[in-house]
Amino acid sequence: MEDNQNEIKQKIRVLLKNAWLLLLLLPVILLIFAGTVAARISDNEFAIQIQMKGESELEVEYGSRFEDPGADAFVSGTVLLKQPQRVDVTASGFVDTGMIGTYSMAYTAKFGDMEKTEIRTVYVVDSTPPVITLVSDPDSYTLPGKTYQEEGFSAYDAYDGDVTDQVVREEKNGVVYYSVKDSSGNLAQVTREIVYNDEIAPELTLLGAKTVVVYVGSTYQDPGCTATDEGCVNIASRITVSGSVDTNRVGSYVLTYRVEDDYGNFDEEQRIVHVVKQPIAGKVIYLTFDDGPGSYTNKLLDILKKYNVKATFFLVKKGNISIASRMVAEGHSVGIHSISHDYDKIYASEEAFFADLYGMQKIIYDHTGVTTYLMRFPGGSSNKVSSFNPGIMTRLVKQVQAEGFQYFDWNVGSSDTSNLTSKQIAQNVIKGIKTTSKAVVLQHDIYERSVNAVEEIILWGLENGYTFAALDYASPSAHHGVNN
Numbered sequence: 001m002e003d004n005q006n007e008i009k010q011k012i013r014v015l016l017k018n019a020w021l022l023l024l025l026l027p028v029i030l031l032i033f034a035g036t037v038a039a040r041i042s043d044n045e046f047a048i049q050i051q052m053k054g055e056s057e058l059e060v061e062y063g064s065r066f067e068d069p070g071a072d073a074f075v076s077g078t079v080l081l082k083q084p085q086r087v088d089v090t091a092s093g094f095v096d097t098g099m100i101g102t103y104s105m106a107y108t109a110k111f112g113d114m115e116k117t118e119i120r121t122v123y124v125v126d127s128t129p130p131v132i133t134l135v136s137d138p139d140s141y142t143l144p145g146k147t148y149q150e151e152g153f154s155a156y157d158a159y160d161g162d163v164t165d166q167v168v169r170e171e172k173n174g175v176v177y178y179s180v181k182d183s184s185g186n187l188a189q190v191t192r193e194i195v196y197n198d199e200i201a202p203e204l205t206l207l208g209a210k211t212v213v214v215y216v217g218s219t220y221q222d223p224g225c226t227a228t229d230e231g232c233v234n235i236a237s238r239i240t241v242s243g244s245v246d247t248n249r250v251g252s253y254v255l256t257y258r259v260e261d262d263y264g265n266f267d268e269e270q271r272i273v274h275v276v277k278q279p280i281a282g283k284v285i286y287l288t289f290d291d292g293p294g295s296y297t298n299k300l301l302d303i304l305k306k307y308n309v310k311a312t313f314f315l316v317k318k319g320n321i322s323i324a325s326r327m328v329a330e331g332h333s334v335g336i337h338s339i340s341h342d343y344d345k346i347y348a349s350e351e352a353f354f355a356d357l358y359g360m361q362k363i364i365y366d367h368t369g370v371t372t373y374l375m376r377f378p379g380g381s382s383n384k385v386s387s388f389n390p391g392i393m394t395r396l397v398k399q400v401q402a403e404g405f406q407y408f409d410w411n412v413g414s415s416d417t418s419n420l421t422s423k424q425i426a427q428n429v430i431k432g433i434k435t436t437s438k439a440v441v442l443q444h445d446i447y448e449r450s451v452n453a454v455e456e457i458i459l460w461g462l463e464n465g466y467t468f469a470a471l472d473y474a475s476p477s478a479h480h481g482v483n484n
């Protein structure tokens with residue numbers, strides 16, 4: 001027991017000895033602590049901080065809506081406020097976006113008797129260039145080589161208003177440049193591509209007549225034509241001529257003059273040159289045959305060949321048209337009669353008639369290479385079968401000639417459409433021939449009886465001093481009086 005007591009006493013002594021040491025150090029520790037606190041208080045006085053949202057200098061577009069981004073304020077600076085405390089901010093100032101200028105916005109915060117203000121500078125500026133608007137007519141175009149005719153433009157600036165009269169215009173290499181600056185120096189530029197076009201066709205004018213008659217073996221001098229384009233600019237050098245005239249061969253020749261501008265507009269004119277024989281002196285028989293070729297046409301051609309007699313054939317389509325090439329090869333004339341030979345159709349209108357006429361001309365050309373302008377009206381020009389269309393023959397006889405055709409009637413009939421003998425037909429023809437020195441005889445080579453009458457007619461004619469000839473454009477036309 002005594003040992004234990006001694007041990008405790010020993011420990012207490014050590015403890016007391018250390019406590020003394022502790023008491024000696026305590027003031028030093030307190031001094032250090034106090035110094036730290038004092039230093040902290042002196043560094044962290046109360047302070048207001050204003051934090052602007054957004055930049056402190058702002059540019060705002062003229063005319064736009066200004067939205068103040070505002071500011072936040074905080075108080076901090078004491079050990080009592082470990083976290084900054086938010087305080088109210090009052091914004092003052094005014095930004096007039098309707099007026100270019102420099103504006104200030106002030107943000108003020110108060111805490112106790114403290115107050116702080118920050119200023120934001122706001123510049124109201126015009127950075128938007130004017131807008132140039134071009135008027136454009138989709139149908140408008142500029143003729144090549146001409147100055148562009150302004151279709152119109154306007155310029156408007158959001159700040160300056162209408163600045164149309166300040167627009168500077170320059171035309172260069174097919175482009176019009178428009179530019180204008182507003183009072184803030186903002187530049188607007190637009191361009192217009194000039195649409196060059198030409199919808200005006202040139203005009204071709206024939207010199208001399210549309211229809212010309214020259215004698216076979218003579219020299220043909222073409223009088224030519226002239227051509228002008230917009231504003232009567234002479235473009236005669238651009239005329240091309242197609243077709244040619246063979247003055248050594250009786251026939252009709254078409255010369256086609258054409259002039260075309262750079263834009264594909266063109267004009268065309270035709271001249272028909274009829275190469276004809278010199279007038280035949282004395283008594284002449286022109287044998288003509290309608291409505292073929294028929295089954296007896298080759299037989300007829302054999303007879304004509306035997307006597308070297310030339311005749312004329314007014315052709316229809318339904319015949320054996322391939323025989324037409326033999327006619328041409330053997331020196332006969334081919335003329336147009338009709339495609340359909342249907343009176344109700346062809347005399348229904350001028351359009352219908354000419355469609356039939358030109359159609360048959362083309363068929364003959366396709367089979368012979370001959371463009372014929374010789375024609376005979378179905379029923380003759382004196383027909384009354386067309387009377388369902390009053391006056392049409394009166395109109396057609398003029399129109400076909402205006403188009404370069406010559407129509408032939410006849411002054412000697414044969415009555416071969418009646419059921420006569422060949423002998424009777426021949427006698428009818430001979431009787432008629434005796435009444436005229438230029439006999440234009442009408443027969444139809446689709447009737448064997450008529451074909452068989454031809455040899456007798458030829459023999460009679462040759463014995464009585466007649467010349468047989470094929471018709472050409474200048475031959476006696478034996479026109480009837482028009483009855484409709």
Ligand SMILES: [Zn+2]
Pocket residue numbers: 290291337341378379
């Ligand atoms: Zn007929």
